[in-house]
Amino acid sequence: MPLARRGEIWLVDLGMVQKTRPVVILSVAFLNHERAVVTYVPRTTLLRNTRFEVPHQARGFDPGAFDAQGLGGVPVTKLIRPLGTLDATTVQEVEFAVKNWLGLS
Numbered sequence: 593m594p595l596a597r598r599g600e601i602w603l604v605d606l607g608m609v610q611k612t613r614p615v616v617i618l619s620v621a622f623l624n625h626e627r628a629v630v631t632y633v634p635r636t637t638l639l640r641n642t643r644f645e646v647p648h649q650a651r652g653f654d655p656g657a658f659d660a661q662g663l664g665g666v667p668v669t670k671l672i673r674p675l676g677t678l679d680a681t682t683v684q685e686v687e688f689a690v691k692n693w694l695g696l697s
Contacts, residue, residue: 594671596630597621599683603672604632606664614675616658616686619665630671633686634662644693646685650676658682660689
């Protein structure tokens with residue numbers, strides 16, 4: 593079973609509608625007796641420049657953003673492979689966008 597850590601970027605199978613795409617993991621590690629799921633924010637290259645998008649540019653990626661409006665969860669069996677790790681500042685920006693999207697700020 594893949595071990596995804598908070599702040600890591602993973603390639604994930606999101607099904608036929610959303611296809612396979614990079615996501616950033618936001619959830620904390622689960623314990624053995626808990627559900628083997630992760631919460632993620634997907635990365636998109638179809639930018640709309642909204643307050644819920646966090647721009648992301650990195651080597652090996654097309655210009656894009658993490659879109660808090662796509663917040664979701666998947667079983668870890670849908671994780672394909674790790675692609676990298678976000679810096680702490682960008683993780684905080686994604687958290688802020690998610691809080692805004694959910695009305696938690």
